[in-house]
Amino acid sequence: MTNMARYNYRAAIASTVILLDKLLFTAGPVEVRREVLEAMSRPMITHRGKEYKQLHASIVEKLRSLLGTDNCILFLVSSATGAMEAGVRSAVQKSIMHLTCGAFAERWEEISRANGKFAASITAPWGEAIDPLKLDRKSLSGYEAVAVTHNETSTGVMNPLEQIADKVHESTDALLFVDAVTSAFANRIDLSRIEPDLFLFGTQKALALPPGLAIAVVSDRLLEKAKNVADRGKYLDLVETKEFADRNLVPSTPPVSLLYALDFQLDRISREGLDNRADRHARLSGMARDWARKHLALFPKDNYSNSVTCVRNSSGKPYSDIDARLADRGYQISEGYGKLKESTFRIGHMGDLTVKEMDGLLSALSEVM
């Protein structure tokens, strides 16, 4: 290696280190604690052996106990979008109703269409929540499934999931699909009350892990129905995934290192306690909202998310400036999403972030603004 090459190599590593030094208040992937990252560095095992089966079973048991469910827990080798597509493709023959109030719910509707399903929607304007009163026999009749995004990450709105679930179950026999990508492990969610047929999330949000795995909690009812759905595909077929899961396996090669970290992180979450975790998320989101109200304004009217705060950027400063100045202070937040890209930015407060860290971010943001 020449001196110049060596110099460039060290400079590249140094800039990586600076990148890693930023504390992430992002909408995901989010901050991952060093000890959790270190859990990924255990020796590799094959995904068909005894050790893998033990790891798989251990995670399923911990998830079941934390989520309070007896439903089947499936790992999908994909990001959360894979679980969204898997639900639609495996368990819907023809038609699905989407409840939409932002970019991620609209994207799920597009996924349904892209899989050849008839997709309709009941919508609320961006920044507002779905009104459960709009859900009744008439509006939901004829659909095999109703899909709702619990926490709309693009707008920072959390939908009233329990009321929505009640209305869906009393109006129809349709399956209930819940995207809990940015709500699971950030909120108290009573699955025995909501009775979702599909409840999905990924690793890189409030679980505070690197990206790379989707988790789908599915009901027997969904699996029974799926057996008769044609063209379920192969890679994300929930019926085949369940057959493998019964043996503590996954049909294709799972991200083993990430599963080590998941197993480790679920113990950390148990030690904190889900109620405490939900309270901490609520507190962080309250702090972010107070800051936004004082310095700028909030995008949603109400139904605020506990994991992402969407702030109207009326400062006149482009997001790229805010991002660069925050980076100088060791922080990163997220820009606006979809059609809100220019007009808002988002403060993610998911995972393991503390009140002290949030104080630090908000002081830095005040300086930057």
Ligand SMILES: Cc1ncc(COP(=O)(O)O)c(C=O)c1O
């Ligand atoms: C609410 C919601 N649904 C779905 C997704 C898609 O998840 P993934 O990027 O893991 O596929 C995201 C990602 O941010 C999200 O916030």
